[in-house]
Amino acid sequence: MTTSLSFMDNGGEMGARMRSHDWSTSCLGDPHTWPQSLRSVVSACLNSPILGTILWGPDMCMLYNDAYVPSLADRHPAALGKPVADVWGSAWEQVAPQFYEAMKTGIGFSSSNVELTIMRNGQLEETTWNFSAAPITGEDGRIAGLLNQGIEITEQVRKEKAIHRAQQTLERTVDETTRDRNRLWELSADIMLRCGFDGEIKTVNPAWKDVLGWDEDDLVGVSLLKLLHPDDVDRTIAGVQELADGGYHTRFDNRYRHKDGTYRWISWSTQADADSIYAVGRDFTSERENAEALRSAEDALRQAQKMEAVGQLTGGLAHDFNNLLAGITGSLELLELRASQGRFGDMARYIETASDAAKRASSLTHRLLAFSRQQTLDPKPTDVNRLVLGMEDLLRRTVGPAVAIEVIGAADLWTALVDPSQLENSLLNLCINARDAMPSGGHIRIATANQRLNRKAAAAQQMPEGEYLSLSVTDSGNGIPPEVMSRVFEPFFTTKQPGEGTGLGLSMVYGFAKQSGGLVRIYSEVGRGTTVCIYLPRHHGVAEPVPAPTLPSLPVHHGSHETVLVVDDEPSVRLLIVDVLEDMGYKVLEAADSAAGLALLQSDVHVDLLITDVGLPGGMNGRQMAEAGRVDRPAMRVLFLTGYAQTAVFGGGQLDEGVEVMTKPFNIDALSERVDKMLAPR
Numbered sequence: 001m002t003t004s005l006s007f008m009d010n011g012g013e014m015g016a017r018m019r020s021h022d023w024s025t026s027c028l029g030d031p032h033t034w035p036q037s038l039r040s041v042v043s044a045c046l047n048s049p050i051l052g053t054i055l056w057g058p059d060m061c062m063l064y065n066d067a068y069v070p071s072l073a074d075r076h077p078a079a080l081g082k083p084v085a086d087v088w089g090s091a092w093e094q095v096a097p098q099f100y101e102a103m104k105t106g107i108g109f110s111s112s113n114v115e116l117t118i119m120r121n122g123q124l125e126e127t128t129w130n131f132s133a134a135p136i137t138g139e140d141g142r143i144a145g146l147l148n149q150g151i152e153i154t155e156q157v158r159k160e161k162a163i164h165r166a167q168q169t170l171e172r173t174v175d176e177t178t179r180d181r182n183r184l185w186e187l188s189a190d191i192m193l194r195c196g197f198d199g200e201i202k203t204v205n206p207a208w209k210d211v212l213g214w215d216e217d218d219l220v221g222v223s224l225l226k227l228l229h230p231d232d233v234d235r236t237i238a239g240v241q242e243l244a245d246g247g248y249h250t251r252f253d254n255r256y257r258h259k260d261g262t263y264r265w266i267s268w269s270t271q272a273d274a275d276s277i278y279a280v281g282r283d284f285t286s287e288r289e290n291a292e293a294l295r296s297a298e299d300a301l302r303q304a305q306k307m308e309a310v311g312q313l314t315g316g317l318a319h320d321f322n323n324l325l326a327g328i329t330g331s332l333e334l335l336e337l338r339a340s341q342g343r344f345g346d347m348a349r350y351i352e353t354a355s356d357a358a359k360r361a362s363s364l365t366h367r368l369l370a371f372s373r374q375q376t377l378d379p380k381p382t383d384v385n386r387l388v389l390g391m392e393d394l395l396r397r398t399v400g401p402a403v404a405i406e407v408i409g410a411a412d413l414w415t416a417l418v419d420p421s422q423l424e425n426s427l428l429n430l431c432i433n434a435r436d437a438m439p440s441g442g443h444i445r446i447a448t449a450n451q452r453l454n455r456k457a458a459a460a461q462q463m464p465e466g467e468y469l470s471l472s473v474t475d476s477g478n479g480i481p482p483e484v485m486s487r488v489f490e491p492f493f494t495t496k497q498p499g500e501g502t503g504l505g506l507s508m509v510y511g512f513a514k515q516s517g518g519l520v521r522i523y524s525e526v527g528r529g530t531t532v533c534i535y536l537p538r539h540h541g542v543a544e545p546v547p548a549p550t551l552p553s554l555p556v557h558h559g560s561h562e563t564v565l566v567v568d569d570e571p572s573v574r575l576l577i578v579d580v581l582e583d584m585g586y587k588v589l590e591a592a593d594s595a596a597g598l599a600l601l602q603s604d605v606h607v608d609l610l611i612t613d614v615g616l617p618g619g620m621n622g623r624q625m626a627e628a629g630r631v632d633r634p635a636m637r638v639l640f641l642t643g644y645a646q647t648a649v650f651g652g653g654q655l656d657e658g659v660e661v662m663t664k665p666f667n668i669d670a671l672s673e674r675v676d677k678m679l680a681p682r
Contacts, residue, residue: 007039011046012066026081056145059083073120108134128157199223213259229255243272383543385409402441417539430473437477445474467538479526567597567612593618594625601629614642
């Protein structure tokens with residue numbers, strides 16, 4: 001009788017395979033003729049999520065479900081309907097006795113953690129299984145087959161073994177670490193201790209005896225503070241508080257008293273838990289003493305180098321100023337001679353020569369002051385892009401037609417608080433240097449940019465962290481050799497031929513940038529060119545508008561009732577100022593030192609404006625004299641004259657209302673304009 005195969009329905013892949021399988025050569029025969037006992041167990045097995053196979057008949061032919069397929073690997077699907085011994089070979093031999101015994105006795109079994117060596121996908125694998133076998137009773141009451149179910153736990157076992165090995169390794173490591181720590185505690189040349197936050201010593205290692213002469217019995221229960229050098233107590237207490245607050249020290253240096261009464265320098269590394277401080281200390285007394293001897297030698301070397309630099313500086317100054325003074329004094333002598341001869345036609349030429357030499361001398365002093373960061377700056381919120389564009393024509397004319405200039409201005413460039421004229425002078429110097437580095441012509445790129453330097457970038461540039469704008473000049477010239485690079489900022493150092501440069505250009509740029517709160521960096525590669533970059537701190541403000549150009553003219557004064565007191569110990573300067581002021585219509589008083597000037601200020605003489613040199617003889621300087629004079633004359637205006645920077649004379653503070661500063665040397669127009677402005681009605 002033929003029956004349906006509905007018992008194979010819902011069996012997934014294996015149900016479909018069983019329905020389409022050719023059973024004619026199988027020991028199981030046609031499924032339509034299978035007994036009900038087999039059909040029932042097949043239905044249960046196919047629909048089970050647990051790995052399962054049916055071993056039926058004397059040959060134990062295999063019927064299995066989808067969950068069993070992965071364990072068969074390349075044996076699937078050929079295993080379907082085949083005797084289990086043919087399918088599993090040697091692996092079956094490892095477990096066969098249990099299954100034969102179950103078929104014989106009708107008693108099922110279960111086994112755990114069974115290790116089987118299985119050939120899968122052409123390779124031998126060590127696997128681990130949990131499996132069971134349940135007898136199946138046929139229609140005649142005899143055992144007709146077995147239902148084998150199980151699960152492969154190979155990966156689980158591997159992980160457990162790995163965890164076990166790791167635990168064993170950890171235990172060995174802990175044991176070894178403990179032994180090493182104990183050996184370190186006993187044998188270390190560094191001193192070790194555990195103490196409370198009150199400083200009371202709890203334990204120490206034997207090295208204390210060798211380093212500081214103290215035994216454990218001398219120290220346990222004693223406060224560390226009793227061993228400290230008195231000058232280090234407060235600092236050490238503060239360090240303990242840092243540990244109590246959760247901090248630690250990689251190096252903390254202080255002095256401890258040796259048992260012989262001397263003190264030794266100890267460098268500590270420390271850490272703390274809830275109730276104790278743990279510390280390891282190294283004696284570095286000898287290293288410190290050697291370092292102090294080395295520091296003294298280095299200081300002496302730096303002083304010698306400084307004196308050599310001063311010698312070079314003064315020698316260069318003397319040379320350049322002698323040349324300039326020769327032009328001035330020679331012109332004056334010729335003026336005197338021509339005047340005595342009645343020959344007035346050549347006088348204009350000699351005046352022009354003397355004036356030109358004086359201007360060059362003034363420029364030289366300004367460069368020196370810029371290098372030393374002592375020049376008087378007039379910082380203003382400045383649009384550097386606009387400044388560069390305004391100089392572009394001048395720069396092109398200066399470098400000549402053989403050098404191409406490219407200007408790249410950053411969009412939304414930040415504002416800089418800087419002296420515009422000094423920045424223009426710096427840019428001009430850099431372009432001239434770039435031109436001179438390209439004797440056969442080349443290319444100059446002038447660029448601006450916003451720069452945000454984080455801590456890492458700032459450290460690499462050796463600059464403070466923050467926001468900067470940069471102005472860079474890059475040339476395609478010869479580049480700077482390493483042996484020259486280290487000296488480029490030295491005053492009077494130049495690679496140009498004698499008479500072609502003073503060696504103060506880059507020194508001036510460097511000093512100006514430093515005085516403006518910024519820095520200069522040079523990047524160069526021999527044969528590839530040089531970039532000089534000025535970094536200026538960002539100013540959070542709006543740039544001042546560029547004033548409309550005006551023709552220079554001598555201010556015209558319309559009154560004659562104001563009185564000006566001029567105090568200067570240099571007769572020639574005093575004479576010049578007095579003559580200019582009298583020509584402008586002012587009443588002028590004069591004094592040669594601070595004592596004479598103060599006497600006039602403390603008299604009944606009316607004074608509207610005091611013009612004084614800062615450096616004066618007579619017991620006080622010009623600033624002190626002016627302050628004393630303004631006690632009774634608070635409305636009196638003061639104009640200080642100085643060859644130094646305003647910050648060098650007056651510090652970084654603001655000047656009082658009605659007080660201004662001019663830098664020597666100055667021209668007559670500038671002095672006249674300043675005086676007229678200060679005395680204008682308010």
